[in-house]
Amino acid sequence: xxxxxxxxxxxxxxxxxxxxxxxxxxxxxxxxxxxxxxxxxxxxxxxxxxxxxxxxxxxxxxxxxxxxxxxxxxxxxxxxxxxxxxxxxxxxxxxxxxxxxxxxxxxxxxxxxxxxxxxxxxxxxxxxxxxxxxxxxxxxxxxxxxxxxxxxxxxxxxxxxxxxxxxxxxxxxxxxxxxxxxxxxxxxxxxxxxxxxxxxxxxxxxxxxxxxxxxxxxxxxxxxxxxxxxxxxxxxxxxxxxxxxxxxxxxxxxxxxxxxxxxxxxxxxxxxxxxxxxxxxxxxxxxxxxxxxxxxxxxxxxxxxxxxxxxxxxxxxxxxxxxxxxxxxxxxxxxxxxxxxxxxxxxxxxxxxxxxxxxxxxxxxxxxxxxxxxxxxxxxxxxxxxxxxxxxxxxxxxxxxxxxxxxxxxxxxxxxxxxxxxxxxxxxxxxxxxxxxxxxxxxxxxxxxxxxxxxxxxxxxxxxxxxxxxxxxxxxxxxxxxxxxxxxxxxxxxxxxxxxxxxxxxxxxxxxxxxxxxxxxxxxxxxxxxxxxxxxxxxxxxxxxxxxxxxxxxxxxxxxxxxxxxxxxxx
Numbered sequence: 001x002x003x004x005x006x007x008x009x010x011x012x013x014x015x016x017x018x019x020x021x022x023x024x025x026x027x028x029x030x031x032x033x034x035x036x037x038x039x040x041x042x043x044x045x046x047x048x049x050x051x052x053x054x055x056x057x058x059x060x061x062x063x064x065x066x067x068x069x070x071x072x073x074x075x076x077x078x079x080x081x082x083x084x085x086x087x088x089x090x091x092x093x094x095x096x097x098x099x100x101x102x103x104x105x106x107x108x109x110x111x112x113x114x115x116x117x118x119x120x121x122x123x124x125x126x127x128x129x130x131x132x133x134x135x136x137x138x139x140x141x142x143x144x145x146x147x148x149x150x151x152x153x154x155x156x157x158x159x160x161x162x163x164x165x166x167x168x169x170x171x172x173x174x175x176x177x178x179x180x181x182x183x184x185x186x187x188x189x190x191x192x193x194x195x196x197x198x199x200x201x202x203x204x205x206x207x208x209x210x211x212x213x214x215x216x217x218x219x220x221x222x223x224x225x226x227x228x229x230x231x232x233x234x235x236x237x238x239x240x241x242x243x244x245x246x247x248x249x250x251x252x253x254x255x256x257x258x259x260x261x262x263x264x265x266x267x268x269x270x271x272x273x274x275x276x277x278x279x280x281x282x283x284x285x286x287x288x289x290x291x292x293x294x295x296x297x298x299x300x301x302x303x304x305x306x307x308x309x310x311x312x313x314x315x316x317x318x319x320x321x322x323x324x325x326x327x328x329x330x331x332x333x334x335x336x337x338x339x340x341x342x343x344x345x346x347x348x349x350x351x352x353x354x355x356x357x358x359x360x361x362x363x364x365x366x367x368x369x370x371x372x373x374x375x376x377x378x379x380x381x382x383x384x385x386x387x388x389x390x391x392x393x394x395x396x397x398x399x400x401x402x403x404x405x406x407x408x409x410x411x412x413x414x415x416x417x418x419x420x421x422x423x424x425x426x427x428x429x430x431x432x433x434x435x436x437x438x439x440x441x442x443x444x445x446x447x448x449x450x451x452x453x454x455x456x457x458x459x460x461x462x463x464x465x466x467x468x469x470x471x472x473x474x475x476x477x478x479x480x481x482x483x484x485x486x487x488x489x490x491x492x493x494x495x496x497x498x499x500x501x502x503x504x505x506x507x508x509x510x511x512x513x514x515x516x517x518x519x520x521x522x523x524x525x526x527x528x529x530x531x532x533x534x535x536x537x538x539x540x541x542x543x544x545x546x547x548x549x550x551x552x553x554x555x556x557x558x559x560x561x562x563x564x565x566x567x568x569x570x571x
Contacts, residue, residue, distance in 0.1 A: 052076075056069070056072075056073070059072075070092075074090070074092055077090045078090060084348070084365065085332065085348055085365040087330075087332055087334050087346070087348050088334070088345070088346065088347050088348050089345070089346045090339075090343065090344075090345050090346075091343060091344045091345070091346070092342075092343050093341055093342030093343055094161070095157075096342060096343070096344060097164065099336065099344055099346065102217075102249070103217065103218060103249070103250060103336075104217055104218045107164060107192075107193050108164055108165060108166060108167045108190055108191070108192050108193065109131075109160075109163050109164040109165070109190055109191075109193055110130070110131045110132040110135075110137075110163050110171065110188050110190060110191075110193075111126065111127040111130025111131050111132050111133065111191065111193045112124070112125065112126040112127060112130070112132035112133075112137065112163075113125040113126075113127075114143070114156055114159060114160060114163075115156065116155060116156050117421055119153065120142055120143070120144075120151075120152055120153065120154075121142070121143050121151065121154060121155070121156055121159040122139075122140060122141060122142050122143065123137050123138065123139055123140065123141040123143070123175075124139060124424075125139055125524065126138065126139070127193075127195075127528070128528035128529070128530070130191065130193060131188050131189055131190060131191050132188060134188075134189075135186050135187060135188040135189075136186065137173075137175070137186060137188070138177065138431075138525075139424075139427075139428065139524075139525055140177070140178045140424075140425075140428035141175045141176070141177050141178075142175060142176040142177075143159060143173060143174075143175055144174040144175060144176055144183060145172075145173070145174035146159070146162045146163065146171060146172070146173055146174075147162075147171060147172050148172065148174075149162070163190075164190075165190050166190065167190055167191050167192045168189065168190065168191075169189070169190050170187055170188070170189050170190075171187070171188045171189075171190065172185060172186075172187055173185070173186045173187075173188060178428050178429065178432065179429070179432040195215070195217070196223065197213045197214055197215050197216070197217060197220035197223050197224070198211060198212070198213050198223050198224070198227050199212045199213060199214050199529055199530060199533055200212050200529075200530045200533040200534070201227045201230070201231060203231065203234050203235060203236055204240070204547065205547055205551070206547075206550075206551055207235050207236055207237040207238070208236065208237075208238050208239070208240060208547060208550050208551075209228070209231030209232070209234075209236030209238070209239045209240070210231075210239075210240045210242065210537075210543075211224070211227050211228070211231065211239070211240070211241060211242065212242035212244075212533055213227075213241075213242075213243070213246065214245065214246050215246060215247070215248075215249050216246070216248055216249030216250050216251075216253040216254055216257075216305075216306040216307070217249050217250065217253070218250065218253070219253075220249070220250075220253050220257075221253045221256035221257045221259075221260075224257050224260065225260055225289060228260060228289060228290070229289070232290070232293075236293075237293070237294075238293060238294040238295070238296075238550040239293055239294070239295045239296070240295075240296050240297075240298065240543070240546045240547075240550070241295060241296070241297045241298070241310075241320070242298045242543075243297060243298060243299050243303045243307040243310065243311060244298050244299060244300040244302060244303055244324065244542075245300065245302040245303070246302070246303055246304075246306075246307040247302065247303075247304050247305065247307070247328075248304050248305025248306035248307055248308070248330065249305070249306050250306065251269065251271075251282070251306060251309065251333060251352070252282070253306065254268075254269070254306035254307075254309040254310050254313075255268045255269060255282045255283075255284065255309070256286075257310050258284065258309070258310055258313045258314060259284040259285065259286055259288060260288055260289040260290070261288055261289070261290060261291055261293070261295060261314065261319055261320070262284055262288055262291060262313075262314075262317055262319055263284065263287075263288055263291060264284050264285065264286060264287050264288070265283055265284060266283060266284045266317065266355075267281050267282070267283050267355060268282050268283065268284060268309070268313045268354070268355065269281075269282045269309050269313065269352050269353065269354055269355075270282070270352065270353050271333050271349075271350040271351065271352045271353075272350055272351055272352075272353065273333075273349045273350030273351065274349070274350075275349065278335075278349065278350065279350070291319075294550055294553070294556055295314065295319065295320035295321070296320060296321045296322075296323055296546040296549055296550055296556075297310070297311045297314055297315075297320045297321070297322050297323070298323055298324045298542055298543070298546060299311050299322060299323075299324045299325065299326075299327045299399060299401060300324050300325045300327070300542075301325055301326065301327065301328055302328065303324075303327040303328060303399075304327060304328035304329075304330040305328075305330045305331075305332075307327065308327045308328070308329075308330065308331070308354075308360050308398060308399050309352065309354060311327065311399045312354040312355075312358075312360060312399045313354050313355055315387065315393065315399065315402070316354050316355035316356040316358075316385075316387050316388065316393065317355055317387070317388050318387050318388045318389040318391065318560045321402050321403070321549055321556055321559050321560065322399060322401040322402045322403075323401050323402065323403045323405065323542055323545050323546050323549065324401050324403075324404070324405060324542050325401065325404065325405065325406070325542075326397065326398045326399065326400050326401065326404070327360070327398035327399040328362070328398055329360055329361060329362025329363065329376070329396075329397050329398030330360075330361065330362070330398075331351050331352050331353075331359045331360040331361030331362075332348045332350075332351055332352075332361060333348070333349060333350045333351065333352050334346045334347060334348050334349065335347055335349040335350075355388070356385035356386060356387055356393055357385050358383070358385040358393060358394070358395035358396075359395050359396065360395060360396070360397065360398050360399060361377075361396070362376050362377055362396065362397045362398055363375070363376055363377070364377065376397065377396040377397055379394070379396075379397065381396065382394045382395050382396035382397060383395050383396070389560060389561060389562050390562035391560075391561075391562055402559050403545060403549070403559070405541055405542050405545060412464055413464050413503075413506045413507070413510060413514075414510055414513055414514060414517065416462075416464035417457070417462075417464075417514065417517070418517065420462065420464075422456075422457055422460060422462055423514075423517055423518055423521055424521065425456075425460075426453050426456045426457075426518065427518065427521040427522050427525060429456070430449070430452075430522065431522070431525050431526075436526065437522065437523070437526050439534075440523050440527045440531040440532070440534040440535040440538075441534050441535060441537070441538040442538075443519060443522070443523055443535060444515075444519065445515050445518050445519050445522070450511065450514075450515055450518075453514075453518060454504075454507050457503070457507065458503070462503070472495070472496060476492065476496075479492070516539070519535065520532055520535065520536065523535045
């Protein structure tokens with residue numbers, strides 16, 4: 001269940017960092033008479049801008065209440081962009097720091113994830129060794145005041161903005177900690193926060209080096225290079241590169257990481273968009289660090305964008321074996337464009353194609369269903385491409401691993417236990433009674449503690465809406481409309497009875513997965529993200545398969561040879 005929730009909420013991005021190109025009108029060109037179609041498009045744009053301006057003026061002048069213009073316009077822009085794709089985003093001057101963090105992994109603040117819960121903002125996760133952690137803040141702490149300003153009813157964005165600021169300045173936080181009657185004041189000194197893209201690395205079995213990195217921010221390739229060098233110096237003769245849950249980032253960093261393992265002058269990715277003058281091919285520019293060391297790359301549905309460039313390029317060049325689950329399928333590139341008054345818009349400007357010539361975009365946002373949804377490209381409409389060695393690979397739906405492994409599915413109950421903060425609240429209460437736990441790789445939740453969790457869930461009047469039940473209701477309506485209900489009423493009723501939510505049954509049916517989710521949350525409280533990885537790797541079939549492949553050179557080499565059947569290995 002490694003990235004169960006993450007894969008449900010993924011919002012990955014691949015960013016093409018470029019200098020601000022001149023607009024088309026500014027670029028020198030031979031004067032050409034606009035076509036009739038172009039003239040109509042220019043007219044439509046100007047007409048709608050005029051309409052929007054007029055509507056805004058009329059609202060400001062005549063609407064019964066005062067209009068918050070900035071908020072209204074920002075929400076209008078955001079609503080407009082949702083009709084395009086999830087990655088084209090507007091950043092106002094006040095929120096430009098969010099874009100900076102996305103691209104650099106840096107900001108000035110306290111170093112914690114916060115979230116909205118029960119009418120206020122809480123600390124969701126303090127990062128290890130950063131200001132919030134140093135000050136003793138813990139997951140579950142509710143923020144009541146910041147520098148004596150009441151934020152009890154503030155939203156996450158407002159609290160986040162107040163926590164950010166100049167490095168070296170001190171914040172006074174009034175917090176309410178679960179299990180404590182008295183509120184407490186905590187002093188936190190802001191720092192420049194630089195998120196390390198390397199979550200965890202170590203030498204594992206048989207001189208195999210392992211590294212997990214979580215994002216492609218500025219200079220992340222340098223950290224990967226440093227980590228690989230360190231692993232090799234410590235005796236690593238092969239590598240496992242874990243990209244699971246990595247939602248991507250800067251495209252150039254992905255190219256640089258691939259360059260560590262393939263020769264100089266190899267094309268890694270190309271981009272193609274509406275502006276043909278911006279089409280570009282990205283080649284390796286340096287001599288590789290090691291072009292012979294065996295590599296296994298781990299991916300899952302949370303691996304997107306720049307992660308897919310790395311995994312896909314190494315697969316296309318037959319430089320690594322890919323293990324895990326099919327990746328997300330995000331083959332779109334965004335380019336930041338400056339706007340007036342300090343704003344910025346991150347626009348999807350192109351699609352990218354990896355060495356075999358395949359695109360990996362899974363969803364076609366330009367052709368939506370009548371209800372506004374976007375369908376995944378069916379496998380039947382994908383095309384075959386070939387790797388450097390002649391292995392068959394397909395486009396149109398992410399990166400399919402060379403060895404695919406399925407994970408236990410959690411059912412709707414697992415999702416709601418996380419989404420409704422049931423697991424979070426249980427662990428917060430559990431930690432009050434447990435000062436320490438076993439090492440991450442050894443920790444397990446006892447059956448007695450799981451019974452305590454079951455009782456905790458029941459005490460919360462927990463309800464969940466099963467997707468199967470929703471689908472069954474839709475099927476019932478269709479059967480009644482088509483007149484089939486009479487002939488299948490008995491069978492339908494039997495199925496309906498079996499699919500009724502049953503809390504006791506489902507908590508027992510999905511016990512192993514729910515226990516794993518609870519264990520992950522507990523380990524994170526004591527050992528942070530690095531500890532979570534250690535814990536998960538101890539029970540990770542994908543990691544075990546990677547070890548097996550690297551321990552068996554003949555298997556590794558056979559996978560990378562041309563396959564006359566052109567089939568993906570299924571395990």
